[in-house]
Amino acid sequence: MENNEEYFNPDIKKTINAVKNYKRYSKNYPLISLIIFGVILVSVTAVLIFFERPEKSEIEKRELAKRPEFSVEAFFSGEYTDNFSVYFADTVPFRESLVDLSSQLKKLRGVSSPTFYGSVQIVADDDGSSIETEPPVTEIVTVPSETTTIVVTDENNNTSIVTEETTTPVTTTEITTTTEEEEVKDIAEFSNNGIVVDGVKMYGEDAGIMLFGGNKPEGKRYAEIINMYAAALEGVQIHNLVVPTSAEFYLPKRFSKYSSSEKDAINHIYSCLDPSINTVDAYSMIEKHTDEYIYLRTDHHWSPLGAYYAYAAFAEDLGMEYPDISEYEEKVKYDYVGSLYGYTNDVTLKNAPEEFHYFKPQNVDYTTYYYQYDNLAPLGQSVLFHEYVEGGNCYGMFLGKDGIHTKIVTDAANGRKIVVFKESYGNAFVPHLVSNFEEIYVIDIRYFGRNAVDYIKEIGATDVLFINNIFAANTAKLVDGILRLYQSETGTVITTVPVTEPPVTDENGNTVTTSKKASTKKTGKNETTEKTKSTEKPKKSAQTEAPKTEEPEPATVTAT
């Protein structure tokens, strides 16, 4: 017995001691740990409550959500709490840095390799030739002449510009330039197929490339509407110049499936144009210079040099002399990071700023006048190059804001007057024309507010140039814009219906895909599939009981 006790005792004692010991040293742990968590929670809470909340996002170029006003109806419809949640999440103090940090963290999730933004679909064969879409379903709608106002229902961004313009009288010195916000908006308006960043190089440096979705039926409609202009404007020479984009020349071969052939798309448009229309082959000219800096790496536009080569092709068509690039005054802006960064928030682009070279015509006298785009009220005389722009806004230096109607008078004295129909690609192009035309009128298709045919006759133009990038010339919205300018009655100011949508954070990749495809991409058959999709998706999420205000992701799965 004694032996046994002696054998067991020390072991039990040891165990008891160990337990006692453990109790002693583990006693304070939960408290210490909880104090640490508590301090963190409370400090973040304090920051969230007391620190100033941002109102605008510089990177995204948008107004952040506003704090909703409380009302009983808004509360019971669920709108108040929804909007409050959106507001709270959207306006976190130090948001900009935190968003930046999160995009840098995302880069740590894997091996750096090409990153696709937006919805990317296969739109071409392996060799890059476009897959034929359905035959055109959209018809040219000819509006009876008594219809005076065409209501553009879907232009929320436009509307904001309208109010901005009409409320702020712009004097000579205060011509505003295109803001980056509008540039980002441009991307959305085009028939794009997403953007690829990282792993894509241009001129040996990191670049972003917007992939071309293509839409031949829309291109055909674009051509047919220009034919209508040609028919209505006898005696006026119509020119059409469709500009390829960087995807055509710089996209690595292995991604060619995701970008449709722009050459095919341009040729398709040209083949649908009336023979009386001069088609400018800018493509071949640009193609010869792809080792030069003709497209911006971080922006969806071409560079001013690229615009120069397109101009060279145009001048050759006209049989006119044009200055050599060395005859211009070359100037540079540094640290330019363009719209593709705003769109993707991909740090690769932020870390690869580019030089923005631009070229000012010399030995030509010209004066630039600006007009309110809708009623053509004069805004006064100003410079053609708004050189004070900096950073992300560099592309906005030409012609000021897109929405302003511009007239340039030069000393060319050759009796040639040209009207240019353009979207933002045209901005970098127009300044070159000062050597060849005595009067240049610039109409931004998206904003001009009068009947363009009447206007062209009124000013006695000899030439009309349609210059658009291939994305725009394949996009219903822009094509509709050209049609609208053809149809609207003289002197009518086109009203736009405000569509104000608060920024919603629960926008997920899928929704974006749906809305974009439905609005820009293919027609016919796809519309029906989209319909079923859009009715089914929300239903699914409702059925599976995902918490309704879930984060931006296809969060259909939480609850099940």
Added chain:
Amino acid sequence: MVFSDLFFIYIFLPLCLLLYYVGKNRSYRNLVLAVFSLIFYAWGEPVWVTLLIFSALVDYCNGLFMGWCRKGDAKREKLAVLGVISSLVINLGLLGVFKYSGFIVENINALTGAELAVPQFALPIGISFYTFQTITYSVDVYRKKVSVQHSFLNFLLYVSMFFQLVAGPIVRYESVENEINSRKASLEEINSGFIRFVYGLAKKVIIANCMGELAGTALTFEGTPSSVFAAWFGVIMFSLQIYYDFSGYSDMAIGLGMMFGFHFPENFNYPYISRSATEFWRRWHISLGSFFRDYVYIPLGGNRKHLYLNLAITWFLTGLWHGASWNFILWGCYFGVLIMIEKLFLLKALEKLPRFISHIYSLLIVIVGWAMFYFTDMSQLGACLKTMFGFGGTPVMDELAKSGMLNNVYLIVIAVIFCIPVYKLVSEKAEKLGKNSKGAFVASKTVQTVVTCLLLALSSVMLVGQTYNPFLYFRF
């Protein structure tokens, strides 16, 4: 409101904890929790919160009624069954009207060519969970497994508790009965609860959301997926998403419960290490599986009489519960059939085979199951399955899916690793070492606290990052 939301984490939760712990009185604490729960619910459903209260009231009364029956003679006691019937009729009725009426009418229209108006009810959040919870109460009172709750406040608290209201787990009255009436949380439990909450948050925000994006990209297609790889990649990413999303939510619920002294049963137990469909359902959404086992399958007769009919009914209902759409029913029946086959012979056969074969079998059927779960559109499902097994006529690989994988490859590997019980093994080992040495204890707890803080910070930053929304401009 959802848990993975800055407002919830930094405003709602601290405020609730503060108000809860300033008072010591049990009724006060229950009141605080009930009020916060109703605010939590009303935040997303300001109108249908009434439905929740109604459902609670119905079963509260059913309970009282059955209590009253018990106190009488044998004849009156027999009336108690009415309490159960009333609970089933009303709760299932609510579910039928709000969740299934549209689906039923659509199908009647499709079958008969009738043109009945399809009811358009927005599904009230959490209705599938709380109706089931109240049913368990009435049934268990009838079965005399639990006693009648006389305080409406306490009963309302059980039904509306914000931890599990929105996305489960389905907590039976039985398991919280004592804690509703009296509970206490030690500092240690509050601490572990918070840590558990943060782990769940990280699962949801860091992993599930990313996997969801990848799945969405790979599985959004017209016609067929772009490649065999894209189809598999998409479905596997969805499998990871749904696991991390849902189990993360359960972790958050369990963690929150612990912070207030509740002990909810586990809802997930590493489902992807299963070796059969039968085992998978013992490890996946355990509270749902056991609900159907105890309240449908066994009452029907279980394995004692017409086993296969019982299995068929149970699995049809399990599928249907997940959503009013045929794909969920298909998914439920698919598992029903697999489990029948396993019961017939397959389980025995699998046991004789090497382990890795049964693991592969089990993963394969689960992943194919998730494809059924993902696509509400049958033609899309068909195209996806065909592509997965090489009959889609698509290339093996495509750049888009490949770059999606490469860009997130580290996170995917982490996600896969944490599907197996690595964390469990490590924490148990640390616990054991900590019991014997002070150094190991301090080290392991320091690591735990630091990791928790990091995960909280990361998740918060990602939550802010999610509001990045230049896509806004696509809304013409």
